[in-house]
Amino acid sequence: MFPSFNTIAGTGSNGAIVHYRATSKNTQKIFKRDIFLVDSGGQYKYGTTDVTRTICFTEQKLAIKNAYTNVLKGHIAVVKTNLNKTNTGKKIDIRARKFLKNSDLDYAHGTGHGVGFFLNVHEGPQSISKINKVKIKEGMILSNEPGFYKKDNFGIRIENLVFVKKIRKKIFFENLTLAPIEKELINQKLLSSSEKTYLFKYHMNVYSKISKYLNLKERRWLASFI
Numbered sequence: 001m002f003p004s005f006n007t008i009a010g011t012g013s014n015g016a017i018v019h020y021r022a023t024s025k026n027t028q029k030i031f032k033r034d035i036f037l038v039d040s041g042g043q044y045k046y047g048t049t050d051v052t053r054t055i056c057f058t059e060q061k062l063a064i065k066n067a068y069t070n071v072l073k074g075h076i077a078v079v080k081t082n083l084n085k086t087n088t089g090k091k092i093d094i095r096a097r098k099f100l101k102n103s104d105l106d107y108a109h110g111t112g113h114g115v116g117f118f119l120n121v122h123e124g125p126q127s128i129s130k131i132n133k134v135k136i137k138e139g140m141i142l143s144n145e146p147g148f149y150k151k152d153n154f155g156i157r158i159e160n161l162v163f164v165k166k167i168r169k170k171i172f173f174e175n176l177t178l179a180p181i182e183k184e185l186i187n188q189k190l191l192s193s194s195e196k197t198y199l200f201k202y203h204m205n206v207y208s209k210i211s212k213y214l215n216l217k218e219r220r221w222l223a224s225f226i
Contacts, residue, residue: 001042001044001118002042003040003041003042003043004042005121006021009022009038009040011030011031011035011036012153013028013151013152013153014026014028014155015034015054015156016149016150016151016153016155018108018109018149032058034057035064035068035154037157038052038055043118045118046118047115048121049176050143050161052147052158052159053182054157054158054182055182056182060184060185062187064154064185065185065186065187066103066187067148067156068148068182068185068187069185070099070103070105071099071100071147073098073099074096074098074099074111076195076198077095077099078095078128079160079162081095082172083136083171083172087136089111089126089134090132090133092128093110093128093132096128097111107146107148109147111128111144112127112128112144113127113128113143114141115141117141126140127142128142128143136164136171137164138164139163141161143160143162144159144160146158156185159177160175160179161176162176162177163175163176175202175205178205178210180206180225183199183225200226206222207219207225210222
């Protein structure tokens with residue numbers, strides 16, 4: 001129907017501004033050497049979307065790849081949370097930051113917010129943050145968006161929306177967002193076998209759901225993430 005918020009599209013130092021807004025005075029050209037962060041969403045009759053991806057155009061420094069990989073590891077840890085044991089945003093938030101903190105890194109925003117149904121992009125009472133103690137329950141939708149920002153240099157964020165699903169008295173997160181995750185920024189050596197398996201299955205699911213809407217060239221591109 002229309003955007004759910006003004007798109008955040010930042011490259012280089014602008015990517016390090018969490019809620020960057022482009023003006024005539026602060027825009028930048030996108031250079032191949034920089035990484036690019038884009039956060040966008042829409043209001044649809046079936047709900048509200050909010051997704052962020054960080055992409056690159058050429059080989060990046062190991063420090064950037066390591067930071068991106070640790071953000072990704074946190075992102076995966078959130079979606080794989082056993083919600084029957086770890087059932088509050090405060091506890092889940094610790095899982096999201098764990099790998100960054102091992103390198104003395106962190107981010108100054110919450111890991112996830114509640115999302116309304118064709119309503120507010122940020123809607124409580126549920127959220128994934130250092131302070132939220134609201135129990136995660138069936139039917140809730142939250143964002144899963146850990147990140148890392150180096151002032152005046154670059155920004156990284158990986159965001160999916162997740163739905164709390166219940167099967168046989170067990171609740172778990174299910175991804176609603178179906179968009180490929182940049183693989184050229186991953187340091188594969190930092191991923192565990194289970195994390196690699198998760199990425200493979202995630203991209204298989206993305207391909208199976210989306211490929212039928214694409215032409216041959218587009219399908220080949222999407223298949224490259226598997």
